[in-house]
Amino acid sequence: MVYIKEAHPEDGWAIPVKGKLYKDPTTFLERQEIAETCTKDLDIRIPTLIDELDDGVADAYDAMPDRLYIVGADGAVAFRGERGPFGFKPGLMETRLREVLELPADGRVLPVDDGKTRKRRRGRNRKTRKRGGDDS
Numbered sequence: 001m002v003y004i005k006e007a008h009p010e011d012g013w014a015i016p017v018k019g020k021l022y023k024d025p026t027t028f029l030e031r032q033e034i035a036e037t038c039t040k041d042l043d044i045r046i047p048t049l050i051d052e053l054d055d056g057v058a059d060a061y062d063a064m065p066d067r068l069y070i071v072g073a074d075g076a077v078a079f080r081g082e083r084g085p086f087g088f089k090p091g092l093m094e095t096r097l098r099e100v101l102e103l104p105a106d107g108r109v110l111p112v113d114d115g116k117t118r119k120r121r122r123g124r125n126r127k128t129r130k131r132g133g134d135d136s
Contacts, residue, residue, distance in 0.1 A: 007065035009022055
C-alpha cells in the first residue's frame with residue numbers, strides 16, 4: 001500500500017477518519033505521522049509506503065482520492081481498479097490477485113512451503129520414534 005496525499009484534510013474537503021481530522025501535511029514527517037496513525041486506526045496490516053510531498057506516485061497512478069492496483073515485481077500493472085470511492089472494489093482486486101498468484105478461486109489459502117515445513121515434520125516424527133512412538 002502507498003499512502004498518498006490526504007484526500008480529506010481539515011483545511012479542504014474535511015471528512016473525519018475515526019473521528020479525527022488531519023491538516024494537509026507540509027513536511028514528509030507530518031505525512032508519515034498521519035500515515036502511521038491511519039494505518040493503526042484503520043487496522044491496516046500490510047506494509048505501507050509513503051508518497052513524497054511532490055505526490056509523484058499519486059500523479060503517476062492517477063490515484064486520488066484512492067485506487068487499487070496490483071503491480072508485479074517486474075513493474076507491470078496486473079490490475080487497475082477504478083477511482084474511489086465508488087470504484088473502490090477490493091473483491092475485484094482479490095479475484096485478480098488470486099489469478100496472478102494462481103490461487104484457488106474459492107477463497108482457500110494454500111500453505112506456503114518455505115522448505116522448513118517438511119523438515120519440522122520429519123524432525124517431530126524422528127523424535128516420536130526415538131521415544132518409542134508408533135507411526136501407524
